[in-house]
Amino acid sequence: MSASQPVPAAARLFLSGNEAVARAVWEAGTRVAAAYPGTPSTEILEVLAKYPDLYTEWSVNEKVALEVALGASMVGARAFCAMKHVGLNVASDALMTMTVTGTEGGLVIAVADDVGMSSSQNEQDSRYWGRFAHLPVLEPADSQEAYAMTRAAFALSERFRTPVILRLTTRICHVKGVVVAGEREAVEPGGFTKDPRRWVMVPGNAKPRLPLMFEREAAVRAEAENSPLNFRVDGSDRRIGFVTSGPAFMHVREAFPDAPVFKLGLSCPPPIESLREFAATVDSLLVVEETEPLLETELKAAGIACHGKDVLPRTGELAPDALHLGVARLRGEVVAEPEHVVPQQVFPRPPTMCVACPHLGVYYTLSQMRNVMIAGDIGCYTLGAGHPWNALDSCISMGASMGTALGMDKGRGKVDANKKVVAVIGDSTFMHMGMQGLLDITWNRGNVTVLLLDNRAVGMTGGQDNPGSGRDLHGEETTRVDFAKLCEALGVKKERIRVLDPYQLPVLFKALREETKIEEPSVIITDRPCVLIDHYVPTKPYLVKEDRCTGCGNCVDVGCPAIHVIRRDKEVKASGKEVDLSFVRIDTSACTGCGLCVQPCAPEAIIHAEPVQPLQPMQFVRK
Numbered sequence: 001m002s003a004s005q006p007v008p009a010a011a012r013l014f015l016s017g018n019e020a021v022a023r024a025v026w027e028a029g030t031r032v033a034a035a036y037p038g039t040p041s042t043e044i045l046e047v048l049a050k051y052p053d054l055y056t057e058w059s060v061n062e063k064v065a066l067e068v069a070l071g072a073s074m075v076g077a078r079a080f081c082a083m084k085h086v087g088l089n090v091a092s093d094a095l096m097t098m099t100v101t102g103t104e105g106g107l108v109i110a111v112a113d114d115v116g117m118s119s120s121q122n123e124q125d126s127r128y129w130g131r132f133a134h135l136p137v138l139e140p141a142d143s144q145e146a147y148a149m150t151r152a153a154f155a156l157s158e159r160f161r162t163p164v165i166l167r168l169t170t171r172i173c174h175v176k177g178v179v180v181a182g183e184r185e186a187v188e189p190g191g192f193t194k195d196p197r198r199w200v201m202v203p204g205n206a207k208p209r210l211p212l213m214f215e216r217e218a219a220v221r222a223e224a225e226n227s228p229l230n231f232r233v234d235g236s237d238r239r240i241g242f243v244t245s246g247p248a249f250m251h252v253r254e255a256f257p258d259a260p261v262f263k264l265g266l267s268c269p270p271p272i273e274s275l276r277e278f279a280a281t282v283d284s285l286l287v288v289e290e291t292e293p294l295l296e297t298e299l300k301a302a303g304i305a306c307h308g309k310d311v312l313p314r315t316g317e318l319a320p321d322a323l324h325l326g327v328a329r330l331r332g333e334v335v336a337e338p339e340h341v342v343p344q345q346v347f348p349r350p351p352t353m354c355v356a357c358p359h360l361g362v363y364y365t366l367s368q369m370r371n372v373m374i375a376g377d378i379g380c381y382t383l384g385a386g387h388p389w390n391a392l393d394s395c396i397s398m399g400a401s402m403g404t405a406l407g408m409d410k411g412r413g414k415v416d417a418n419k420k421v422v423a424v425i426g427d428s429t430f431m432h433m434g435m436q437g438l439l440d441i442t443w444n445r446g447n448v449t450v451l452l453l454d455n456r457a458v459g460m461t462g463g464q465d466n467p468g469s470g471r472d473l474h475g476e477e478t479t480r481v482d483f484a485k486l487c488e489a490l491g492v493k494k495e496r497i498r499v500l501d502p503y504q505l506p507v508l509f510k511a512l513r514e515e516t517k518i519e520e521p522s523v524i525i526t527d528r529p530c531v532l533i534d535h536y537v538p539t540k541p542y543l544v545k546e547d548r549c550t551g552c553g554n555c556v557d558v559g560c561p562a563i564h565v566i567r568r569d570k571e572v573k574a575s576g577k578e579v580d581l582s583f584v585r586i587d588t589s590a591c592t593g594c595g596l597c598v599q600p601c602a603p604e605a606i607i608h609a610e611p612v613q614p615l616q617p618m619q620f621v622r623k
Contacts, residue, residue: 015179017146017172021110022047023179024150025080028106029187030054032072034065036432037461038084039119040173041112045082046464049473053184058464058473061398061432062087066094066109070163073107074199076190078154082110085126090398090433092129095163097201099133100209102161102216105189106154112168115290116316119460121378121397123315125292126167130268134217137165137268138229139246143177149265151182152229156266160216160223167267169290171247171317221269229265232278240327241282243275243295243306248288248318255320256327270295272302279304286311286330288318353383355562356538356594358455358502358528362424363389364558364596365509366451372420372516373408377401377434379426380460381453388559392424401425402437406446420516421447427454427468431481435490442491442521449515450523453502454483455530463533487523502526505599531592539593541609543586548605551581555597555606562590563597 015023022044025033033056035045049056059065062083072079083091088111095109111129114120130137138153140146146168153164197205224230235241237258244252245264252261262278264270279285279299287296287308296308311326312318328335353360363384366374376382376392377400385392394404405423412419425434430452441448458464465471470480484497496518498511508526515522529535551571555563567583586597588609598606 011181013179013181014176015143015147016043016174016176017140017143017168018043018174019047019176020143020147020179021082021150021166021168022051023181024147025108026051026054027182027184028151028154029078029185030080030154031077031105031187031189032069033057033080033082034059034068035082036060036062036065036087037458037464038062038087038112039461040114040170041082041084041087041110041168042461042464043173044110045473046462048080056473058458058466060467062091063094066091066098069107069109070094070098070103072189073103073105075192076105078106078158078187080108080110083112084120085111085113085124086120086122086397087111088126088129089124092133095129095133097206098163099135100201100206100213101198102209102212103157103163104161104193105187106157107163108150108153108157108166109163110150110166110168112170112173113291115169115171118170121395123291125290125294126165127268127294128292130165130167131294133163134213135163135165135268136160136220136266137167138265139167139267140172140265141245141247141249141263142172143175143179145265146172147179147181149229156220156223160220162216162220165268167246169247169317217269220266221271224266224269224271225274227266227271230267230271230274231263231265233261233263235260238281239283240330241278241285242288243278243285243299244288245295246290248290251318251320251323252288255323264295267295270298272298272304275299276302276304279306284330286327288312288323290318291315350386351383352386352559352561353380354531355560355590356531356592356596357560358526358530358594359384359453360559361502361505361508361596362451362453362526363391364600365505365512366391366422366424367557368509369420369512369516371418372422373405373412373416375401375405375408375421375423377423377425377429378460379429379458381424381426382460384424388557397433398429399425399433399435399437402434402441402448402450405448405450406437406441406444409446409448410444420449422449422451422512422516424451424453426459427452427456427483428458428464428466430483431467435486438487438492438521438523439490446521447519448521449512450487450521451512452483452487452523452525454525454527456535457530457533459530459532463530483525487525492521492523496520496522497525498523499525499527502528503594503596505596536592541586541588541591541593542595542598542606543588543609544584545605545607546583546585548603549583550603550605551583552602553580553582553584554600554602555584556582558597558600560597562587 065081069079069081111126138149242261285306293309311329367389376395401423456469569581
């Protein structure tokens with residue numbers, strides 16, 4: 001299916017959950033949609049941007065995206081925003097107030113939980129936000145439900161004048177299924193009504209709205225008791241009845257097709273009385289929920305006996321194997337230890353950066369420095385923590401490198417007194433949440449050197465544009481941030497800001513040494529495009545002259561995946577010390593000619609595949 005070509009009503013489409021949500025958002029007559037890219041939610045906006053008749057944008061962070069959506073809702077338009085689970089932490093400041101104001105036009109917030117942590121720094125359960133903010137939560141189990149529940153979420157939002165959370169998980173986002181689609185509704189915004197008592201949330205206006213929020217929650221709870229989104233599936237084996245939601249419903253049906261199941265689509269507020277009635281029809285009740293024992297706790301608090309995390313895993317997906325084990329424990333059966341499966345012997349492939357990635361030189365240079373504490377951040381440059389660089393000492397959350405580095409600087413004792421403090425952050429992350437941290441560093445006179453890695457893209461999630469790329473979501477030219485001027489505006493002295501080519505290792509190394517010696521804030525901006533975007537221009541590839549290669553392995557330390565070790569050996573030096581040797585070959589079909597590997601090659605064994613003037617080898621002085 002081409003999402004840019006709307007199809008007629010009742011068409012059968014093969015869509016991922018993300019594509020299904022996008023289709024439903026468009027059909028719902030939505031006027032504004034905003035997001036910040038984050039796996040596994042990224043494709044929702046990428047697909048939605050191809051539909052006509054609505055405004056879409058990448059916002060600089062999730063909080064701004066939610067605020068954009070709220071503004072559209074305030075003027076009566078249907079609005080949508082999407083984010084991954086950690087993004088809702090960022091957006092929560094706005095969320096926790098808009099739950100008091102309520103909404104006007106339908107407002108749906110799609111939140112994608114990374115159950116199993118395929119690409120996230122933590123595994124958290126976004127259903128908590130529904131309880132915390134007193135908002136409805138919908139949980140689809142497949143693509144068709146992702147589509148249908150998105151449509152239902154807009155109706156629910158407008159009926160109760162509340163934001164609605166659509167909780168997705170990685171399995172829903174990325175697995176495809178058949179979806180029966182409809183046509184776009186014509187929804188005209190109702191217009192903005194001035195009402196400071198509703199929209200100006202000073203204490204005097206907010207306090208009278210709190211009872212309204214709880215009244216709304218009670219009304220939604222009553223709706224949940226009778227909602228068609230919550231339903232029972234009868235079963236002949238009533239020894240155990242299951243309560244579940246989301247993709248866990250599919251796992252339960254696969255593992256125990258004869259068991260009765262209560263499936264929650266509108267899972268918050270939970271239909272307690274309906275669940276109590278269901279519990280009375282089975283011998284035992286087992287709550288199957290990913291990831292926290294949230295519903296289980298609520299049922300027990302309501303006096304409904306049930307099991308859950310006492311027999312099921314607390315983390316990851318609840319696949320049929322895990323369910324079979326859990327039910328066996330519940331039945332008191334002897335549970336055999338899972339058969340130990342010998343992992344297939346494959347060559348280890350740790351996560352690494354791309355061939356010619358401009359971050360390679362940065363981390364190679366950092367790995368050569370001594371007495372340095374390096375605070376990292378979220379993005380593909382987080383991979384600098386791995387082999388062969390081992391050049392990150394922390395990575396907490398988006399933008400946290402700045403504050404963490406300042407804390408290292410201010411909190412260090414005598415044992416770290418001589419160490420330098422470096423913060424590493426990417427361009428998009430800097431604009432997302434890093435700018436405030438740099439302002440805090442300058443304002444509080446921190447002694448931190450910031451490496452701002454500008455590759456003109458949100459590299460980790462697929463190369464999306466950001467304010468540093470000069471292009472918007474649709475690839476159209478727009479304002480491009482001048483990072484040097486921005487850092488100067490945030491308080492960094494002009495002479496302490498350098499813009500460098502990350503492929504020039506000696507220049508980068510010299511700049512890092514100089515800036516870390518000066519006891520005041522400084523910023524080194526590296527300016528090279530991501531190799532995966534269309535602005536990157538490859539040059540002539542390199543090869544290794546095998547008769548010149550001494551096996552020193554300096555080029556391997558750069559970490560470029562195009563360099564392959566073809567033979568290992570050992571050598572005993574005159575001092576008696578035994579050293580390992582690594583003889584290499586360059587995959588010229590992958591090499592883009594960036595020249596990073598050439599610079600640390602002392603024997604000048606790396607040359608262009610076609611004869612040209614070789615680069616000058618560099619000399620590191622280790623301190």
